[in-house]
Amino acid sequence: MASYEYPRYSYRAPPELKGETGRRRPVIVVGAGPVGLAAALDLATHGVPVLVLDDDDTVSVGSRAICWAKRSLEILDRVGIAAPMLEKGVTWQIGKVFLHDQQVYAFDLLPEGGHKQPAFINLQQYYVEQFMVEAALASPLVELRFRNKVVGLAPGANSVGVDVETPDGPYRIEAEYVLAADGARSPARKMLGLSFEGKVFEDRFLIADVRMTADFPTERWFWFDPPFHSGGSALLHRQADDIWRIDLQLGWDADPERERQPERVLPRLKAMLGEDRPFELEWVSVYTFQCRRLERFRHDRVLFVGDSAHQVSPFGARGGNGGLQDTDNLAWKLAAVLSGTAPDALLDSYDTERIPATDDNILNSTRSTDFITPKGEVSRAFRDAMLELAADLPFARRLVNSGRLSLPFCYVDSPLNTPDAEPFAGPLVPGAPCLDAPLRTADGKPAWLLERLGGGFTLLGFGAPPPVPDGLPVPLRTLCIGAGHLADIEGLAGRRYDARDGTCYLIRPDQHVAARWRSPDPVAIAAALDRALGRTGPLQEV
């Protein structure tokens, strides 16, 4: 029996097919994968009604994306999904790298405490989608339509026509904006005739989910040239329900059809796991990895998010986690533009912020893939030399690259940032994602900084409440860490934000820093808020 029972979500004939005129929607999301659903849930928190169209009626088949980074959990915590993910998933932070059967290197992804979310959890994509669908079904602002396949997009000056096919026939519906979250093979991309350029790695990998009871620790184990799979690489990673993810490098000459067959897969797995260990094969696939992206993610009223916009190789877990950072970046901007508080030009900053982030993901996953699958004798010689040195020499361990794991991108060059006017130390420069810290409320309850920041614009003051300007275009919450307010119980907030009495941060709805001051004044705060909304500054000067 399989470990997971796939839900079937019900299809209902859309009202547009019963003679009703469909009203124009503010946002239509194409694709109910993790990125599309995260976008819908995030938009709903900003009060934007969303229609999600999906051609299927269930969740992801196979575990697919399994590693969810701390930043993703922080993003999903704002829509209530992190808690069930943590409960079901397995938490890990240690990775080990082996050459042959010797450990050469181990790393700890979150050596320092004081964060609500762990460094990483592993959870099969189908669970993540299931939790998201459940949250979407419970939201009065999200409408999900399964077995509604988008077959055409007709961009116009004021809206986009979306042509949909259903079991009961076709219909057309209009949207002010369309989010194309329809995956790596994105039909939406083809409908707009967009090219998707990049690099194909000439190698093949067997990816298998195996169900077994094993007392291996909950760590990421990566082998170069292990005795059980000579010449290739191997990865072992635990998921929920006693499911284990195994990746085996097969080489470019492997026949993908043949390698998928149990008579080829089982001996490989037995060699790795031992002849005596009972296991069941749950899912198997053979992949060739690619790194590529669209030239631009915004195409007027159609915006591409997640794998439809960019594809990376899986080393580093930068696909799903990168996609969630896309929607995190876009949802509040779209909400601000739809409500009229920000100009349409704010949406251009989705490209200016997420394209460098994507290039960083592509660069890192390309380098990892090049290290893991060296092409040519010299690359292999350097790679092997590095591994040989790594056991004894610390410097070489830093060069061993079995995947540089996903970290949130810092939008240092964003036009939405207000540059520092006073000196600050530490990582929280304008554009950086906020760091968490443990706090205590005035009435003695434990709290987390990120939780308190919420999902709107926030003014975070240290020592004394910051001065709030009048007549702002959007609500601005204030938060104060100091006597009589939130207590910085371990001193971590003060240290991480390099705070002194009077220090103040303006924080965006996606919890990135927009501006900071040592002694803020209301005029400067109002100006920084206008800039972060694209109402003034470089976005308006183009």
Next chain:
Amino acid sequence: MPDKLRRDLGLGDPDDFYAALIDSHRGLTADQSLRLNARLVLLLANHIGNAEILDEALREAQHTAVDGAPGPAG
């Protein structure tokens, strides 16, 4: 310059350097690559200059053994 061979990380961005190193061999034949590596070792050795450090580096590189196949000094 330290008077012992550095074992901790000295490179500012190790991934950048590694990528540049691999890139420098792109399109070269095996013989050309061998010669490039030789020139690179000679350049770096001259830059280091210190005989003790170079001696230590030579021994470390020879000593590192994998698969039970020791280097000449092992």
